[in-house]
Structures are given as C-alpha cells and as structure tokens.
Amino acid sequence: MIEEKMLILLRQGKISKWFSGIGQEAISVGVTKALKDEEYILPMHRNLGVFTSRNIPLNRLFGQWQGKQSGFTQGRDRSFHFGTQEYRIIGMISHLGPQLGVADGIALADMLRRKKRVTAVFTGEGATSEGDFHEALNVASVWNLPVLFCIENNGYGLSTPTKEQYNCKNLVDRAKGYGMESRIIDGNNILEVYTKVDELCKAIRKRPRPVLLEFQTFRMRGHEEASGTKYVPDKLMKKWADKDPISNYETFLLAENIISKEEIEQLKDAITTEINSNLQLAFDESEVEVVETKELKEVYKDFEYQHIESKSAVKNIRFVDAVSQGLEQSMERYNELIIMGQDIADYGGVFKITEGFTAKFGKSRVRNTPICESAIVSTAMGLSINGMKAVVEMQFADFVSSGFNPIVNYLAKVHYRWGEHADVVIRMPCGGGVGAGPFHSQTNEAWFTKTPGLKVVYPSSPYDAKGLLNTAINDPNPVLFFEHKGLYRSVYGDVPEDYYTLPFGKANLMREGDELTIVSYGAALIWVTEILDRNNNVSADVIDLRTLQPLDIESVYTSVKKTGKLIIMHEDTLFGGIANDIAAMVTENCFEFLDAPIKRVGSLETPVPFAKNLEGNYLPKERFEKALIVLHNY
Structure with missing residues (x-):
C-alpha cells in the first residue's frame, strides 16, 4: 500500500x-x-x-x-x-x-x-x-x-x-x-x-x-x-x-x-x-535549510584530539620500527582494534611491520586476508559499524586501486550521508627510488586528497610516523596513512619508547630562513634537506606538511609573507598534485607578498619506470635543485 x-x-x-x-x-x-x-x-x-x-x-x-x-x-x-x-x-x-x-x-x-x-x-x-x-x-x-x-x-x-x-x-x-x-x-x-x-x-x-x-x-x-x-x-x-x-x-x-x-x-x-x-x-515539513557551515562540518565525525606527551626516554630507531611500535602500542590500547592485510600474520607483512604480532595478539586480531582489497576495506567498514576499529595494510599503495570504490564512495561519504563514522586506517607503503617499477612505486596521495571525508597523513620522520599513526587510529574518521617504503630502513630518528600522539593539520617548520619558503612532505622532504646542505648559501624556511588533509595552509601563508618566495616539491607527478592547490591558495591569499613566481616541482608525467637511470630521471630531485637555484637568484 x-x-x-x-x-x-x-x-x-x-x-x-x-x-x-x-x-x-x-x-x-x-x-x-x-x-x-x-x-x-x-x-x-x-x-x-x-x-x-x-x-x-x-x-x-x-x-x-x-x-x-x-x-x-x-x-x-x-x-x-x-x-x-x-x-x-x-x-x-x-x-x-x-x-x-x-x-x-x-x-x-x-x-x-x-x-x-x-x-x-x-x-x-x-x-x-x-x-x-x-x-x-x-x-x-x-x-x-x-x-x-x-x-x-x-x-x-x-x-x-x-x-x-x-x-x-x-x-x-x-x-x-x-x-x-x-x-x-x-x-x-x-x-x-x-x-x-x-x-x-x-x-x-x-x-x-x-x-x-x-x-x-x-x-x-x-x-x-x-x-x-x-x-x-x-x-x-x-x-x-x-x-x-x-x-x-x-x-x-x-x-x-x-x-x-x-x-x-x-x-x-x-x-x-x-x-x-x-x-x-x-x-x-519545510524544505531542508541550507547552512553551509553545517554541511562542511558534517563531512567528518567530530574528533577531539587528545595530546599525549611521552613520559619515557627516546631511542634512535628506524622509520619502519616507529610504525611497528605505534601499531603495537595502539593494539595494546584498544583491545577491539583489528589489523587486516595480506601476509601480515605469522609472516609479519612484506615489510615486517607486524612481525611477532600474532604471538602477542593472536590471529583473531591480526588477520591474514585473501587477495581482495575491495572486500577487506568493506569488511573494515563493517567492523566500524559494529563498534570496532580496523587497520588495513595495503601491501603496496599501488594495490589500493583494487579497493578504491569502497574507500571513496563508502568510507568517505558515510558520515555526511547518514551520520555513521568509518573508524578505519588504511596503511599505504608507497613511493619510488627503490627500483620497484610501475606497480610498486606510486605515491598516489592525490587520488584521496580530492575526496571529501578522507584524511590523508604522510610523515617524513620516525618521530612523526609513530605519533601521527597513533592519532590516526584514535580518529574515528577514515585515514589514508602513507609510509614511504624508501624511508623504512634508511631514515633513523629519536623516538619516545612509550605511547604519544601528534595533531593532524599542524605542519612542522623544520628549518628557518628568510630568503624563500620550501614546502614538501614524505621522502621528498628528506631530499630537500640533502639539497639544502649542498647549497648552504640558500636561507630557507622548510615546511613539512605532515598531513595533507587536513592541510596547514596557514603555516605556509605565514612563511611566504616573511620570505616572499615559494617552491613546492612532491614525489607525485606534478599535474593534479597537491602543489597546485597550495600554489593557487598562496596566489589568492598572499599575492601582494610574492617577489617571484611560485615554483612547483614533481615527478615526470609518466608511470614510475624500473631501470635506475630512468627512475632517477623520473623523480624530481635534480629538477628541484635547479628550480631552487633559479628561484633563489630571481
């Protein structure tokens, strides 16, 4: 009827x-x-x-x-x-x-x-x-x-x-x-x-x-x-x-x-x-009232960040160890946190992040999955609906394309649509420079920064990796957590041994200078410091974004107003990357402070090649150094 x-x-x-x-x-x-x-x-x-x-x-x-x-x-x-x-x-x-x-x-x-x-x-x-x-x-x-x-x-x-x-x-x-x-x-x-x-x-x-x-x-x-x-x-x-x-x-x-x-x-x-x-x-009933602030607010579930300071001594550890430590301490903190991914149980994952986890937490919480990224992302959504937390490991960030639909159409939109949250973190081992070719080397964060409802985190140091991962797991919203695999065993840092958190949406001013502003994140940030060490005549603010969604654009504005020049580098290909949005926002909001055109540097507009010399040409390191010198001399 x-x-x-x-x-x-x-x-x-x-x-x-x-x-x-x-x-x-x-x-x-x-x-x-x-x-x-x-x-x-x-x-x-x-x-x-x-x-x-x-x-x-x-x-x-x-x-x-x-x-x-x-x-x-x-x-x-x-x-x-x-x-x-x-x-x-x-x-x-x-x-x-x-x-x-x-x-x-x-x-x-x-x-x-x-x-x-x-x-x-x-x-x-x-x-x-x-x-x-x-x-x-x-x-x-x-x-x-x-x-x-x-x-x-x-x-x-x-x-x-x-x-x-x-x-x-x-x-x-x-x-x-x-x-x-x-x-x-x-x-x-x-x-x-x-x-x-x-x-x-x-x-x-x-x-x-x-x-x-x-x-x-x-x-x-x-x-x-x-x-x-x-x-x-x-x-x-x-x-x-x-x-x-x-x-x-x-x-x-x-x-x-x-x-x-x-x-x-x-x-x-x-x-x-x-x-x-x-x-x-x-x-x-009257028609729905349009309140723009409400529409924007309800894309994400409210999350009151709780800053937890470390109370222990620090230890100099690798990036990979910091990720593993953060994940392990979060598993201890939340007894209904479930980790899912291919080969993550007894094998410990291809990067050994979860090595030893099954002995400590059991196979019911550290779950090997079939090769089916879409179903596992959806399963994580179901765990969240039924009151649990989930971390999904993409074996490589490239493979997320097989789980793209539930991420961008279910997890990202579910809170805005009917007020349900997606308490899911998707770990994304990413990036080139390791000779892994087109299907194991992408850094594909731009696929997700464009999608309202997702948060995107991309640390460059062991300290940030652990603190930001802890926050990502605390956050009831879906988080894409990018971990550059080229940093896993090459970058060391002082990291507290106990549990701590770091806030989203707060960039890190890594170096201070007065001639220009450099903005980057992930492995590209490491390249920036190496290049600046070779060009010690350049006095630059170096800003590590740390999170791309939410984005701390105010820190960029503050620096640009001081230095008058801006160069942005990311490992992703340039067209459609986040450098374009940052450049556009600075142009719109700080135009009168600019003393030179904004420079953007990214990887070559090709898939990631395998051979070392081809991959070296693909990555933006050399192009960044040239662009930096040109901007400095402008």
Whole structure:
C-alpha cells in the first residue's frame, strides 16, 4: 500500500524516484522477521518490507524520500541509501557490491565478541557479477562468518535478462566454489521464506558459517519507474502476476479461516489512515535549510584530539620500527582494534611491520586476508559499524586501486550521508627510488586528497610516523596513512619508547630562513634537506606538511609573507598534485607578498619506470635543485 501511494506521488512529482519491490515483498518481510531485532540487516532498493518490518516511523521514511530534515540523510541522499543504528539497518550505495563486504565486517565483530548473531545482506542477481560479490563470499567462507547472503533473483538487471548475466543454471551453484552451503527458496511464498530462513538462522547462531540463498521471484515494475517494463514478454508478466505473494497469502489466510474479508478491509483502512497521516507530517515539513557551515562540518565525525606527551626516554630507531611500535602500542590500547592485510600474520607483512604480532595478539586480531582489497576495506567498514576499529595494510599503495570504490564512495561519504563514522586506517607503503617499477612505486596521495571525508597523513620522520599513526587510529574518521617504503630502513630518528600522539593539520617548520619558503612532505622532504646542505648559501624556511588533509595552509601563508618566495616539491607527478592547490591558495591569499613566481616541482608525467637511470630521471630531485637555484637568484 505504501508502494502504491509512492507511485501516485511519483507521477505527481512529489518524490523524485522510486524502485518498486511489488511482487517481492515476501522476501523482505520473511527474512527480517526471522532475524532478531539486534541483528543487522543490509537491504537493497526494493526492500521496503525490511524497513516496515522493523517498525521504522513512516513519517521518517516519507521524509527521507522527499529530502526532508526528518529523513535519515537530511536531504543528502535519497531512496534507501541510508542506515540507522537504532533499527540495525545498513542501507546500500549505488555501487551495490561493497555492502556484501560490510556484512562480513559486521559479522566478524559479532563472532569475535562471541555473540551468537546472524547478519543478513541482500543483493540482486545483477550484482552477483560484481567482483565484490565473489570477494565477500570468499572472505566469509574462509573465516566462517555468520552471514546470510540473500540473492533476490528477479529475472532482470534493469533490462538485461538473467540469461545474459550468468551462464550457470542457478546462482547458488556458485556456493560450491566457495565451500559454503546454499539453498533455493520460493521468494513469493512468505511461509517458505520465513520458515526456511528462521531454521537457518537458528542453526547459524549455534554454528557460525555463511549460507548463500537464492530467492526466486520476479520484478513486476521497472528497474525504477522511468524504465518501464516493455522489454518483459506479456506471458511472463502474467505468469508471475499469478504468483503475487500478497494476494496468494490473503487467499490462503481466508481459506484457512485465519482472517476474514471484513478484517482485511479494516486493516487496509487503518493502514491507509497511517500512511496518509504520516505523509501529511512529511508534506508539512519545510524544505531542508541550507547552512553551509553545517554541511562542511558534517563531512567528518567530530574528533577531539587528545595530546599525549611521552613520559619515557627516546631511542634512535628506524622509520619502519616507529610504525611497528605505534601499531603495537595502539593494539595494546584498544583491545577491539583489528589489523587486516595480506601476509601480515605469522609472516609479519612484506615489510615486517607486524612481525611477532600474532604471538602477542593472536590471529583473531591480526588477520591474514585473501587477495581482495575491495572486500577487506568493506569488511573494515563493517567492523566500524559494529563498534570496532580496523587497520588495513595495503601491501603496496599501488594495490589500493583494487579497493578504491569502497574507500571513496563508502568510507568517505558515510558520515555526511547518514551520520555513521568509518573508524578505519588504511596503511599505504608507497613511493619510488627503490627500483620497484610501475606497480610498486606510486605515491598516489592525490587520488584521496580530492575526496571529501578522507584524511590523508604522510610523515617524513620516525618521530612523526609513530605519533601521527597513533592519532590516526584514535580518529574515528577514515585515514589514508602513507609510509614511504624508501624511508623504512634508511631514515633513523629519536623516538619516545612509550605511547604519544601528534595533531593532524599542524605542519612542522623544520628549518628557518628568510630568503624563500620550501614546502614538501614524505621522502621528498628528506631530499630537500640533502639539497639544502649542498647549497648552504640558500636561507630557507622548510615546511613539512605532515598531513595533507587536513592541510596547514596557514603555516605556509605565514612563511611566504616573511620570505616572499615559494617552491613546492612532491614525489607525485606534478599535474593534479597537491602543489597546485597550495600554489593557487598562496596566489589568492598572499599575492601582494610574492617577489617571484611560485615554483612547483614533481615527478615526470609518466608511470614510475624500473631501470635506475630512468627512475632517477623520473623523480624530481635534480629538477628541484635547479628550480631552487633559479628561484633563489630571481
């Protein structure tokens, strides 16, 4: 009845879009009713029955679909693209696949806490072709996670029939490849859905494991209403209309004398009143007020930084040791901090950052993962949703491209969309100069500084690496933590042996001078100091940014106003790099203080080459020295 009302409102232009679940209601209701209220469920576009079965106030649903303040996203997203911790519902994003991995993370947290719970996640048959589907099933199977993977096989992915989407007889046949159980269920029979899912839930709570379910059903409306159903043969439409789950259930209840026609009419009258009164509440609500400061503020969850000073002696250690020490002390500080990555357990990771961690913290907290970056980032998001912290190690920063979607579209946007935070740190061993070639040498921070909702940290010293990593793990927002692998075993520094933190968004003035300002970070900062040592006639302020998001641009302004000249170097290729934004902001805000054009230096606009002489030409060290001398003499 809600759907029928929405279709009217859509035609009237009072809502912008609608994804109909007419004909599929038995799946949403049956699965939700088989779960306990405290168990998470992750629905899709067509699962209105999940929300009504969990008794979400209708005025809030209607407000959501009209973009009102009472909606769960306060006008920032539409449809069922939202979650609510109160009702243990986590909505999907349009990219579909990542929520399957999120379910893995939620279930993992329950399993680690020994809570006998099930997590149910929905997908359509179309999304089973996405890599995230296969990654999530594999992770769930390897880790024996208590997840119900619910495929609503409704015949079409938009207009593409199933015969053009996959070539196996049934989608559950795929479960064999992952070593998991599976079931085919008549998705239009509410009693079969509820009974079989309830039985499975009880079994999974006793013995955790994943199960793949294929609910056979049909989509009676368009993918969304604008698409229509002209591509569906009339005969097929009539066949499934005869299997309508609601009308058939009504017929069954009447035949069994469980309900009467009069009672059905009374129910419909009551529901009509409930729908109309709640719609009126949504209609009466004013449009969302535009408050720019609020919009900017709610991109990130509030984080009150707590500065913790060291109380111990310092020790001269390598960059790699500082990272390992910070990670280890954070694991001690948070007993629900989980580390995930390839080869990080007994092997200790390819850079040996986590060597010895399994002996101290156990394999439940230091988890080797399959090679599936996207699912593991999504799993980290699920751990956060269920109240834990996660650190994910990308074996090399280059490999983050395989997990790019959940980082930039889920983690980055989740707080702005519906107020949920992503308590996830992604460690990024990066950088060239070690002859590792195009796929193991990138420094790709610019991919992420452009994305609102992410924080980007890039230390250049062991002291900063440890303190900033501790802060990154404390911060409830998603952090990309770049660690230049060329610094791991070549750079030493005095580092306190105990736990301490350093603030984000505060650059470090490493050297002071009055002739020009040099801005850099990471390994490039080390190159700056080497070059200045060779050119000791140059008196320069040297600013180590340390964090790129948030960016301490005020420190740059202060220095430029003093020196009148600015040169910026980063190891990343120049075009699209952060040097461009810094140069633009200084031009806009300090133009009258400049005595020379701003210089920007970055790596050559090519992939990172392997041969030593080619890589040396690629990196910006020599170009920086030449540009520095030109600027100094200007």
